Amino acid sequence: MLTALLQSMEGHSVRLYEKRREYTRTRMVQLAPYLVADSLESYRADAIDGDSVEAIFDPRELDQGLAFRRSIPPDLGALLQSWSLGFCPLKSIERSISDLIDARGNGVERTEAVVTVEDAMAMLQPGDVLIDSTGARSLLRDHLVPGSDEGDEDANTLKVRLEYALVVTFLYGQAYDCNEYCKYHKNKENPHYKFIPMVHRTHFDGSVSHVTGIVNISAEEYEAMPSRFDGEWLRGNFPGVAESMDRFIDKIKQETHGEMLGDLEIVRIPLDLYRARNATSRHVLTGGTSDHPFATSPVFLAGDSAIGSPYFQSISLGIECAMFLAGLLAQRDLPLRDMLDRYELYIYKQWLRVYMRSKMIKHNKDLFESLDDPLALLDKLHIY
Numbered sequence: 001m002l003t004a005l006l007q008s009m010e011g012h013s014v015r016l017y018e019k020r021r022e023y024t025r026t027r028m029v030q031l032a033p034y035l036v037a038d039s040l041e042s043y044r045a046d047a048i049d050g051d052s053v054e055a056i057f058d059p060r061e062l063d064q065g066l067a068f069r070r071s072i073p074p075d076l077g078a079l080l081q082s083w084s085l086g087f088c089p090l091k092s093i094e095r096s097i098s099d100l101i102d103a104r105g106n107g108v109e110r111t112e113a114v115v116t117v118e119d120a121m122a123m124l125q126p127g128d129v130l131i132d133s134t135g136a137r138s139l140l141r142d143h144l145v146p147g148s149d150e151g152d153e154d155a156n157t158l159k160v161r162l163e164y165a166l167v168v169t170f171l172y173g174q175a176y177d178c179n180e181y182c183k184y185h186k187n188k189e190n191p192h193y194k195f196i197p198m199v200h201r202t203h204f205d206g207s208v209s210h211v212t213g214i215v216n217i218s219a220e221e222y223e224a225m226p227s228r229f230d231g232e233w234l235r236g237n238f239p240g241v242a243e244s245m246d247r248f249i250d251k252i253k254q255e256t257h258g259e260m261l262g263d264l265e266i267v268r269i270p271l272d273l274y275r276a277r278n279a280t281s282r283h284v285l286t287g288g289t290s291d292h293p294f295a296t297s298p299v300f301l302a303g304d305s306a307i308g309s310p311y312f313q314s315i316s317l318g319i320e321c322a323m324f325l326a327g328l329l330a331q332r333d334l335p336l337r338d339m340l341d342r343y344e345l346y347i348y349k350q351w352l353r354v355y356m357r358s359k360m361i362k363h364n365k366d367l368f369e370s371l372d373d374p375l376a377l378l379d380k381l382h383i384y
């Protein structure tokens, strides 16, 4: 996204390093509608964090964000619009933006390579800007604070583990949509392992519904599972979870008279909320280590490198931060220190927003698990 944004701006040439030859990730993802908002009202329309947006961001910066969106070139804007319409496979987002960069044919030099920390440091020339968007296991995140040359794991990472979960996806041959009442009634006979389709996680494409949701599991169960498996493996090894899924899906069938197509696809993941305490090389710059390569060429973390959040929001967050960073880099006369400070502040505000949102979702999920048990429910409420 950053490459496509910078490619369309005057005065930048981009070198893009990517280790993968092909984009193959099939998981269905959804982008937040706020990414294509054209007014403040639609930007803050989200039921969970609409108020936080107003509390955290200044009206001026929200206006600037909207103005930047309006300035996005039509080819890229059309892609954003199409991704935000519903579910789409991650690889189609990756491929379509990659094709767009190639079709424009200017200002980007691509290299297929695994970049190491040493490579990144060695290739920097004065005047370069280095952007690390290498995902959750960021290459540079833990190298951005003075004294962390060995890249101590977590030297610059704040992590909050919210829960362990199974992400379960299946296809269903009828239109099926879900809301909070549906989540409750379809899980009524499931005292444990409630399957919770996530907010807007069902999508009917005209003939098939894609349904994705999560089931909370314990740390011990997480350890005993492979990272990816199907319904058959689940049935043989964790029959309790499989029965819970069956009950949920049977209720969908009773209601809509369709059939599940194929098997369940299951991934087990820890749901972590994390951020880079420093999302730029600001501290290296001010730390007096003038021989450090990052002391002359600024580094920015973008996407999952900078912030990661569960409950299916990270791509939108990453794109949002990419737009802000591209907007900063477009201001050629902005002093470097200001640029770094402004990016840090923006990332911190996005962190506050997503932290509050994720904690709220987790809290609501916890309450939901105990809806039929008033005493357990009260235990989870801290009213005053």
Ligand SMILES: Cc1cc2nc3c(=O)[nH]c(=O)nc-3n(C[C@H](O)[C@H](O)[C@H](O)COP(=O)(O)OP(=O)(O)OC[C@H]3O[C@@H](n4cnc5c(N)ncnc54)[C@H](O)[C@@H]3O)c2cc1C
Binding pocket: 017, 018, 019, 020, 027, 028, 029, 030, 031, 090, 113, 114, 115, 116, 133, 134, 135, 136, 139, 167, 267, 269, 302, 303, 304, 305, 312, 313, 314, 315, 316, 317, 318
């Ligand atoms: C099951 C699941 C479902 C999800 N669903 C959603 C959803 O619905 N909505 C949502 O917003 N988010 C979702 N997410 C999160 C989303 O997939 C990530 O937030 C997003 O892919 C992060 O994008 P990124 O570009 O920052 O990092 P990545 O997608 O991880 O991309 C990093 C890139 O860097 C390359 N790379 C890494 N290291 C190197 C290196 N050393 N040298 C060269 N190249 C390198 C990789 O090959 C890769 O292409 C989901 C995640 C999971 C696990």
